[in-house]
Amino acid sequence: MTKLSLSKDKINILLLEGVHDNAIDELARGGYASVERLPRALDEAELLERIGSVHILGIRSRTHLTAKVLEAANKLITVGCFCIGTNQVDLKAARRQGVPVFNAPYSNTRSVAELVIGEIIMLMRGIFEKSQLVHGGGWMKSAKDSYEIRGKTLGIVGYGHIGTQVSILAEAMGMQVRFYDTVRKLALGNARACDSLEELLSVSDVVTLHVPDTAQTRNMIGERELAAMKKGSHLINAARGQVVDIEALAAAMNTGHVLGAAIDVFPVEPGSDKDEFQSALRGIKTAILTPHIGGSTMEAQANIGTEVAQKLIEYSDNGSTVGAVNFPQVALPVQAGCTRFLHVHENRPGILRKVNEVFSGRDLNIAAQYLQTDPELGYVVVDVNGDVDELEVTNDLRAIEGTLKARFLFPSQR
Numbered sequence: 001m002t003k004l005s006l007s008k009d010k011i012n013i014l015l016l017e018g019v020h021d022n023a024i025d026e027l028a029r030g031g032y033a034s035v036e037r038l039p040r041a042l043d044e045a046e047l048l049e050r051i052g053s054v055h056i057l058g059i060r061s062r063t064h065l066t067a068k069v070l071e072a073a074n075k076l077i078t079v080g081c082f083c084i085g086t087n088q089v090d091l092k093a094a095r096r097q098g099v100p101v102f103n104a105p106y107s108n109t110r111s112v113a114e115l116v117i118g119e120i121i122m123l124m125r126g127i128f129e130k131s132q133l134v135h136g137g138g139w140m141k142s143a144k145d146s147y148e149i150r151g152k153t154l155g156i157v158g159y160g161h162i163g164t165q166v167s168i169l170a171e172a173m174g175m176q177v178r179f180y181d182t183v184r185k186l187a188l189g190n191a192r193a194c195d196s197l198e199e200l201l202s203v204s205d206v207v208t209l210h211v212p213d214t215a216q217t218r219n220m221i222g223e224r225e226l227a228a229m230k231k232g233s234h235l236i237n238a239a240r241g242q243v244v245d246i247e248a249l250a251a252a253m254n255t256g257h258v259l260g261a262a263i264d265v266f267p268v269e270p271g272s273d274k275d276e277f278q279s280a281l282r283g284i285k286t287a288i289l290t291p292h293i294g295g296s297t298m299e300a301q302a303n304i305g306t307e308v309a310q311k312l313i314e315y316s317d318n319g320s321t322v323g324a325v326n327f328p329q330v331a332l333p334v335q336a337g338c339t340r341f342l343h344v345h346e347n348r349p350g351i352l353r354k355v356n357e358v359f360s361g362r363d364l365n366i367a368a369q370y371l372q373t374d375p376e377l378g379y380v381v382v383d384v385n386g387d388v389d390e391l392e393v394t395n396d397l398r399a400i401e402g403t404l405k406a407r408f409l410f411p412s413q414r
């Protein structure tokens with residue numbers, strides 16, 4: 001039977017923000033039963049109170065894992081973001097704690113792309129404003145500012161997993177697609193790259209944003225960029241809230257320069273469904289505002305639940321970091337009859353030698369070893385044959401200066 005440094009029933013798993021049932025089922029199949037699931041995010045104070053006893057934490061986009069929380073997470077071995085974005089986690093602080101962070105890079109991309117396609121038509125026909133009026137007893141039967149999307153130009157900023165799917169769907173409906181990305185990308189179908197963001201903004205009837213939240217994308221759409229958009233055009237943001245200067249967008253919409261917008265993500269989003277949403281866009285009739293639900297479909301959530309739970313199990317069971325967003329990627333097939341040790345350390349000279357001395361000093365045979373490093377971090381997986389005092393070895397590994405984390409996983413299949 002597989003023996004863990006901590007038996008599976010003692011591994012405490014906390015899943016926040018209503019992670020899908022599939023995650024619980026997958027974890028149960030993997031032998032992990034000590035799982036607590038909460039429907040909401042926890043704030044920093046609540047996290048600080050609870051994190052000390054958590055071994056595996058699952059979150060979505062609303063839980064902010066700050067350096068302070070991670071430093072208090074003495075038992076934490078891994079974090080799963082049950083979404084695409086990982087900007088809500090201080091990834092560097094997690095690395096410093098020797099904690100790999102996983103996400104689901106594809107599972108909700110189609111859902112976002114479909115929402116965007118729907119919004120393009122809603123915006124180009126002024127559906128939101130007209131529908132609101134009808135709800136209030138009004139009747140605005142007019143073709144003013146309403147257009148077919150056929151033949152119009154869609155500008156996609158960020159031609160990654162979501163941007164490319166939007167591109168294909170929009171072309172299928174007869175739109176001309178232009179895109180701008182900082183990385184050279186293969187243009188799909190008849191889409192054409194723009195040389196600059198300014199060029200894209202100046203030719204597009206609808207601009208849709210699909211970039212991650214980075215220092216370069218913060219406020220990438222501000223007053224200047226909005227002014228560079230065609231008069232009467234539309235903006236869609238289902239990427240990250242910080243990408244658009246919301247005050248500047250509200251001003252551009254109030255003058256009518258930007259006719260409509262569909263915004264799913266905001267610089268500040270309510271921590272829970274009970275908190276009031278504040279934004280300068282509230283009340284602007286041509287602004288479709290949605291509560292960060294781009295990836296919130298039954299299909300996406302089910303797939304994400306399975307995908308991320310599997311990654312967490314893989315890491316907990318055998319140390320695989322394949323798919324981790326902040327860690328060197330290591331996967332080593334399980335060796336029969338071996339005990340597996342995992343050692344995460346600062347990448348500085350001499351540490352691997354000291355790790356090996358822990359084993360050679362005991363006359364232990366290393367059956368397999370796999371090391372991956374990046375400029376700051378080293379992660380080594382060591383499989384050792386025969387009888388070994390796991391606790392003693394792990395303690396010696398932990399004593400090596402520069403060690404961030406050390407644990408053992410097997411012996412198995414003896």
Ligand SMILES: NC(=O)C1=CN([C@@H]2O[C@H](COP(=O)(O)OP(=O)(O)OC[C@H]3O[C@@H](n4cnc5c(N)ncnc54)[C@H](O)[C@@H]3O)[C@@H](O)[C@H]2O)C=CC1
Nearest residue numbers: 084085158159160161162181182210211212238239294295
């Ligand atoms: N609203 C929602 O519920 C959801 C939002 N998202 C967000 O959508 C965004 C995009 O997701 P994916 O397409 O999966 O990401 P991705 O990583 O596949 O694509 C992002 C693209 O943006 C490009 N890029 C990065 N910086 C850029 C810059 N400064 N200018 C132009 N291009 C730049 C990258 O080269 C890449 O091609 C992420 O921020 C993610 O968090 C994802 C899923 C659901």
Ligand SMILES: O=C(O)C(=O)COP(=O)(O)O
Nearest residue numbers: 060061062083084085295
């Ligand atoms: O996948 C993402 O990056 C998202 O923005 C979706 O976040 P959520 O899981 O809906 O909180």
